[in-house]
Amino acid sequence: MLKVVADLHVHSVLSPCAERDMEPHKIFAMARSRGIELLAITDHNSAENVHVFMNLAGDYNIKLLPGMEVQTREEVHLLTFFSDVGSLMIWQEKVYRNMLFVNNNLSIFGEQYLLNSLGNIEGKLERLLLASTSMGVKQVSQEVEKLGGICIPAHVDRPRYGILGQLGYIPSNIGIEGVEVSPLQVWNNEWRAKKIGNKFGVICSSDAHYLEDIGRGKTAFYINEINLSEIKLALRGEQGRWTEVI
Amino acid sequence: MTIRELAEKLNLKLVAGNGEKEVEGGIASDLLSYVMGKGKEDQIWLTIQIHENIIAVASLLGLAGIIIADGKIPGEGTVKSAEKHNVTLCLAKEKVFELSGKLYEIGVK
Numbered sequence: 585m586l587k588v589v590a591d592l593h594v595h596s597v598l599s600p601c602a603e604r605d606m607e608p609h610k611i612f613a614m615a616r617s618r619g620i621e622l623l624a625i626t627d628h629n630s631a632e633n634v635h636v637f638m639n640l641a642g643d644y645n646i647k648l649l650p651g652m653e654v655q656t657r658e659e660v661h662l663l664t665f666f667s668d669v670g671s672l673m674i675w676q677e678k679v680y681r682n683m684l685f686v687n688n689n690l691s692i693f694g695e696q697y698l699l700n701s702l703g704n705i706e707g708k709l710e711r712l713l714l715a716s717t718s719m720g721v722k723q724v725s726q727e728v729e730k731l732g733g734i735c736i737p738a739h740v741d742r743p744r745y746g747i748l749g750q751l752g753y754i755p756s757n758i759g760i761e762g763v764e765v766s767p768l769q770v771w772n773n774e775w776r777a778k779k780i781g782n783k784f785g786v787i788c789s790s791d792a793h794y795l796e797d798i799g800r801g802k803t804a805f806y807i808n809e810i811n812l813s814e815i816k817l818a819l820r821g822e823q824g825r826w827t828e829v830i
Numbered sequence: 831m832t833i834r835e836l837a838e839k840l841n842l843k844l845v846a847g848n849g850e851k852e853v854e855g856g857i858a859s860d861l862l863s864y865v866m867g868k869g870k871e872d873q874i875w876l877t878i879q880i881h882e883n884i885i886a887v888a889s890l891l892g893l894a895g896i897i898i899a900d901g902k903i904p905g906e907g908t909v910k911s912a913e914k915h916n917v918t919l920c921l922a923k924e925k926v927f928e929l930s931g932k933l934y935e936i937g938v939k
């Protein structure tokens with residue numbers, strides 16, 4: 585049984601709200617210094633930089649989980665994770681097809697940088713990523729499941745963009761493996777019991793848009809191997825795997 | 831009519847901007863992504879959202895201004911941002927539904 589320290593919610597320079605330093609080498613170095621062994625780059629509605637992070641992660645002895653943070657029609661943020669980059673890219677195409685193409689406005693939203701294989705900035709993404717897809721929460725969870733992925737509502741404790749804030753409750757008919765709380769949540773069992781119950785596994789991540797915030801929220805996964813199936817088991821608390829907010 | 835004239839007619843409180851833009855129709859929604867997709871230049875936007883991001887959306891689309899309804903008070907950051915981006919911000923006591931009706935009655939369609 586391994587104890588794997590993870591931060592599964594970090595933004596790269598592709599997200600317009602992220603700072604310019606959110607490049608692979610800097611992110612990995614910071615993550616490593618904070619004891620992170622498993623990381624996910626979850627940019628808004630896109631995964632254009634994930635393959636670059638995947639290729640460079642090994643140099644830092646960090647494992648990368650392919651992922652993306654999707655904004656649904658209801659303005660709910662959902663973290664979506666896949667077992668391989670190929671599935672993630674198929675998902676990206678689906679998200680793009682279901683999102684209105686609006687040109688980015690730099691002065692209002694910020695730059696959306698693409699990376700080259702060395703991890704340097706080389707190019708910009710034109711379509712504005714800070715938008716909602718036309719897919720609702722249920723549809724996103726279904727489509728992600730079809731691709732063998734998992735869906736985790738992001739920062740459910742936050743009033744905006746969290747599923748509890750946007751919908752008022754967590755629908756019972758959506759396939760989610762767990763929920764994410766933000767590091768700001770004054771963590772108490774009363775809140776958890778009332779709002780989440782024991783229905784879902786809980787993770788905590790940083791939602792880092794700045795280097796300084798990486799690892800501000802961490803989860804320990806007690807699993808046998810670092811892969812999506814094990815993570816699923818841990819979220820469900822099955823077969824001796826489990827998660828712990830640390 | 832301009833927002834200033836509209837505000838006078840409906841007894842709204844102007845808290846930022848000069849209110850000089852002519853209003854051409856309106857949009858009522860609390861989903862920013864919806865307004866970004868469907869909003870049109872010179873519309874007046876009715877919402878109960880009070881956070882700073884509403885200013886970015888209004889600025890992006892060239893909306894005539896924003897009326898925050900239901901007696902909600904915008905934060906200092908929102909008002910400052912509105913001044914900075916020259917976005918007219920008004921406050922209304924009425925809920926969005928009622929406010930919508932009143933605007934319609936005075937000819938904002």
